[in-house]
Amino acid sequence: MARDSSATKARLLDAAFSEFAAYGIAGARVDRIAEAAQANKRLIYVYYGNKEQLFDAVLQRALETGAESVPFDAGDLPGYAGAVFDHLVAQPSLMRLVLWKQLERPGATDTEAESYRGKIAVVEEAQKAGRVDASLDPADVLTLVMGLSQAWFAAVGGPAAGGSDTGWAPDRLAGHRAAVVESVRRITTAP
Incomplete structure (x- = not known):
């Protein structure tokens, strides 16, 4: 067999x-x-x-x-940020893996670099179409969206810290998510 x-x-x-x-x-x-x-x-x-x-x-x-699990959507960057947040909630160890990668192997892998280049190009197209604020460089927009989506997980006391009490009450988790989505909306909404 x-x-x-x-x-x-x-x-x-x-x-x-x-x-x-x-x-x-x-x-x-x-x-x-x-x-x-x-x-x-x-x-x-x-x-x-x-x-x-x-x-x-x-x-x-x-x-x-x-x-x-989380397809990129430059037409709805706040929704995308919320989906990334949800993905990290569902997989709390993922952020720890990413942080270890950044610590031990700084810089982007070929896959990461290719993904970012593609997303930046899509953000730039959304800016040209007037769907995303064009006052920021598209790379900065993407960095801010990703950074805000991950911020609570990498923060001291967040799940990536690995402490014994890394869970949040559902209402606090919903508040974190709402703050991420609203922040991205404010940053990216075209005037």
């Missing part, structure tokens, strides 16, 4: 996501990843090469999942 390598790869990626989100690249241990995935440690090297390449695969999958 042949083994299902795709199921093993998925378990390894899931376990690696949790491990990298908790410990970063330097602190992550392939032994813990293999144990959590109920897989032979050797398979990490067979499928991914090394720990750094496994991190790359985890990050790539997270970026692809995010793009599928």
Whole structure:
């Protein structure tokens, strides 16, 4: 009976996501990843090469999942910011993974750079069409939208801080989201 390598790869990626989100690249241990995935440690090297390449695969999958779950919409940047916020609420470890990536590997991956270039071009088109305020550079608009969407998660005491009390009451969470959406609306609405 042949083994299902795709199921093993998925378990390894899931376990690696949790491990990298908790410990970063330097602190992550392939032994813990293999144990959590109920897989032979050797398979990490067979499928991914090394720990750094496994991190790359985890990050790539997270970026692809995010793009599928939260499609970019320059015609509704406040709604997009709210959707990014919701995505991070649903996956609190994602922001920790992103912060570890920024700390240990500053700069954009090719996938991230390509995604940002595409989004900037779409924002610029929306500005030219009068749907988004053109007084700011489109790259600055995108940076502000993304920064506001992620701000509460990266803030001291937010879920990415990893403390024991990282949950917010539903009404406070709704208030955070409303502040993000309204802030983006004010920044991006064409005069």
